[in-house]
Amino acid sequence: MLSDDLSWFLILADSEHIGDAAAQLRMPQSTLSRRLGRLEQRLGTTLFDRHGRSLTLNTRGAALRRRLRAAVIQLDLAESEVLRLLDPETGLVRFDFMHSFGTWLAPRLIHGFVDDHPRADIHLHQGIGRDLIARVRDDEADVALCSPRPEGEDLGWLEVLRQPMAACLPSDHRLAHRRRIRLADIASEPFISTPAGFNSRDLLEGIAADEGVDIHVAFESDELSTVAGLVVSGVGVALLPADDPYLQLPGAVFIPLTTRRTREVGLIWRADQDPASTPGLFLDSARRVLSLMS
Known part of the structure; x- marks a missing residue:
């Protein structure tokens, strides 16, 4: 990775001395000089001002060092993350x-x-x-x-799980005493449901199609708990899973729906x-x- 391929440049940029950098890298000075020459040729500019064997990093070399150091940090982090992901x-x-x-x-x-x-x-x-x-x-x-x-x-x-569906009604609803109910029994009332595309809405519309009835969705909410809360407030009725423990709000009754469909x-x-x-x-x-x- 880049941290290996150009680590020599960072060492040279920090030491600003061919001999010291070559010793640290354990390579001949001539090899390090050729690497620097090839890099400068590729970039089309010098990266150091020469003073014999001593070097002074110029503005172009300083810019390269800054970017390379940031890149090395990111690549080392990426390598560490890959190694971490190999362990489930x-x-x-x-x-x-x-x-x-x-x-x-x-x-x-x-x-x-x-x-x-x-x-x-x-x-x-x-x-x-x-x-x-x-x-x-x-x-x-x-x-x-x-x-x-x-x-x-x-x-x-x-x-x-497979959740049976129920009609969710206010506890004072005229049909709240029923043991079972059909969607047709409440089709004329305003419904509260999730927006189009949600599975709960698809189930409501599917059951309505099964029974050949039209329904009117007056209120929509992304959250089923909000749907149940609106039923308690008395603004409409809803079709909800019968066995969801977090939807059983005080003031609402859940009457099993006569349908073959489940969630x-x-x-x-x-x-x-x-x-x-x-x-x-x-x-x-x-x-x-x-x-x-x-």
Whole structure:
């Protein structure tokens, strides 16, 4: 790397003496002089003012020394980082997850990994399911917790859970006493949902299509907890996972929905990923955490 190829110039620039630099580098003075001559010829300028065997670094040589020293530092850091990444216990995993798992499921997986591998680094990113799938495919993330399951054989998949869907209603709603409900029963009411492109919105629209009803989304939020909070406020109804513990707000009731659709949740990763890598260790840790949860 550059730190090896041009380290001689930095030594010469610091000593400003051919003999002293050659002794430090353990090479003949003539060899060092030829290296300097070739470098100056390539650059088309002198880098030192000559005074016999003594040299004085000129402004052009000082500029080169400053830039080379900065480059050597960066290259040495890069080499150290590569060597660190070769050890999965001190490497990096880039973990993505959907917003709705940020309050409960993702933290459990993160905590389990940090406990198992305290010297490893973990970078986190939140987004919607479609974007997270694209990030894994584009090598911008290593592992993602998302929904729904992506198509194609280029990604691995570990099913985490299947969440049944429920109608989330204010506790004083006229249908709050029901044991089960169809979407058609509340289709005429204003809905609160996530924006278009989010998996929860896709499920709502898919179930509406299944039942042949039209719905009106009056309010949108990226966060399912906010959706549940708006239901409690009485401005509308929502379709939410029935078993998410962090959505069970006082003042809201969750009535199981009559539908074959569920929210399929899982971990994805690139199929060609090395199982012995740091992301591989993360997946092993996630499997252990999930087994304890089941």
